Amino acid sequence: MSDIAISIKGLYKIFGKHPEKAVQYVKDGMSKADLLEKHNHVLGLKNINIDIPAHKISVIMGLSGSGKSTLIRHINRLIEPTKGSINAYGEDVLLMSKDELREFRRHKASMVFQKFGLHVHKTVAENVAYGLVIQGTSLDQAKSDSHKWLERVGLDGFEDYYPAQLSGGMQQRVGLARALATDADILLMDEAFSALDPLIKADMQDILLGLQKELNKTIVFITHDLDEALRIGDSIAILRDGEVIQQGDPQAIILKPEDDYIVDFIQDINRGRIIRIKSIMNKGNSVDGPSFHQNDVLEDVLPGVVASSNHIANVTNDNGDIIGSIELKEIANAIAKPAVENNTNTNYK
Numbered sequence: 314m315s316d317i318a319i320s321i322k323g324l325y326k327i328f329g330k331h332p333e334k335a336v337q338y339v340k341d342g343m344s345k346a347d348l349l350e351k352h353n354h355v356l357g358l359k360n361i362n363i364d365i366p367a368h369k370i371s372v373i374m375g376l377s378g379s380g381k382s383t384l385i386r387h388i389n390r391l392i393e394p395t396k397g398s399i400n401a402y403g404e405d406v407l408l409m410s411k412d413e414l415r416e417f418r419r420h421k422a423s424m425v426f427q428k429f430g431l432h433v434h435k436t437v438a439e440n441v442a443y444g445l446v447i448q449g450t451s452l453d454q455a456k457s458d459s460h461k462w463l464e465r466v467g468l469d470g471f472e473d474y475y476p477a478q479l480s481g482g483m484q485q486r487v488g489l490a491r492a493l494a495t496d497a498d499i500l501l502m503d504e505a506f507s508a509l510d511p512l513i514k515a516d517m518q519d520i521l522l523g524l525q526k527e528l529n530k531t532i533v534f535i536t537h538d539l540d541e542a543l544r545i546g547d548s549i550a551i552l553r554d555g556e557v558i559q560q561g562d563p564q565a566i567i568l569k570p571e572d573d574y575i576v577d578f579i580q581d582i583n584r585g586r587i588i589r590i591k592s593i594m595n596k597g598n599s600v601d602g603p604s605f606h607q608n609d610v611l612e613d614v615l616p617g618v619v620a621s622s623n624h625i626a627n628v629t630n631d632n633g634d635i636i637g638s639i640e641l642k643e644i645a646n647a648i649a650k651p652a653v654e655n656n657t658n659t660n661y662k
């Protein structure tokens with residue numbers, strides 16, 4: 314079985330009166346700014362090709378207006394594409410009938426919204442139960458399932474509250490519980506945590522990561538926040554003006570930015586706290602020095618490497634086997650900020 318959950322190919326979206334005509338200008342290389350100025354059409358997405366792996370967190374990141382919401386809304390066809398294909402678990406989303414699409418949204422792809430999207434006149438329990446009731450579950454059963462999910466997101470005891478009585482963070486926990494209760498494999502999260510204060514946001518990220526360890530959902534997570542993307546993403550795709558400019562392993566994006574725009578984006582991150590030693594190690598035999606786990610970040614191994622007489626350390630895997638080594642100068646190099654012309658200063662493979 315393929316481990317790709319969602320496959321997006323050659324996707325274009327143009328907003329305006331004659332999208333079919335305008336898409337040709339874009340294919341011929343016209344910029345988003347020119348398309349708007351000369352033809353009064355908005356370039357939403359340009360030739361998006363993304364494979365979303367099953368059971369991972371795939372982050373789509375970009376500044377406001379870069380096309381993130383437009384992209385995620387194609388996955389459950391809240392938006393019709395101008396061109397291209399979207400496949401979810403082998404099914405062509407664009408060929409689904411109205412009924413099939415309704416089933417798909419109810420059972421397979423749940424959405425969590427930035428502004429929570431809760432019913433203000435329903436209690437917390439009723440909000441979570443709602444998704445189940447429309448699936449055909451009885452109200453009693455739905456309420457008991459809701460209770461289980463509310464407990465999981467730390468809202469035990471708040472069943473009978475109304476959304477307005479809860480803080481933003483708590484309301485978003487309700488949104489998350491509601492999405493999880495439907496048992497959908499795919500969670501579409503559009504800036505779900507962006508409206509929250511930093512500490513609450515970090516809490517929500519922890520809750521999501523904790524749940525994900527157990528539930529292994531296929532999560533498409535949209536954010537404009539690089540720290541958030543790096544914290545939770547198994548992979549990251551970066552959008553600019555409707556185009557993916559780099560996608561892949563977060564470590565690769567930091568160590569080998571392919572574009573000046575990405576270099577700008579990543580320039581203020583704490584590299585020592587994010588880059589893992591496995592990303593810059595030299596594969597090979599053991600050396601005379603201390604040992605560190607491959608997933609340790611540079612900052613954590615630095616004191617030990619500095620203190621060792623040869624300024625070199627071993628890198629180990631989960632079994633404790635030595636799989637490579639790392640030198641002090643390589644750590645220093647990786648911590649130094651990259652430039653796009655000069656990104657060969659690491660040996661990221």
Ligand SMILES: Nc1ncnc2c1ncn2[C@@H]1O[C@H](COP(=O)(O)OP(=O)(O)O)[C@@H](O)[C@H]1O
Nearest residue numbers: 328355356357376377378379380381382383384
């Ligand atoms: N319904 C629409 N009509 C016209 N333009 C739109 C519409 N929806 C989005 N856009 C434009 O498409 C681009 C991408 O928007 P959006 O996907 O909302 O970006 P993001 O979610 O990254 O902030 C923007 O230029 C936006 O103005």
Ligand SMILES: [Mg+2]
Nearest residue numbers: 381382383504
């Ligand atoms: Mg958006």
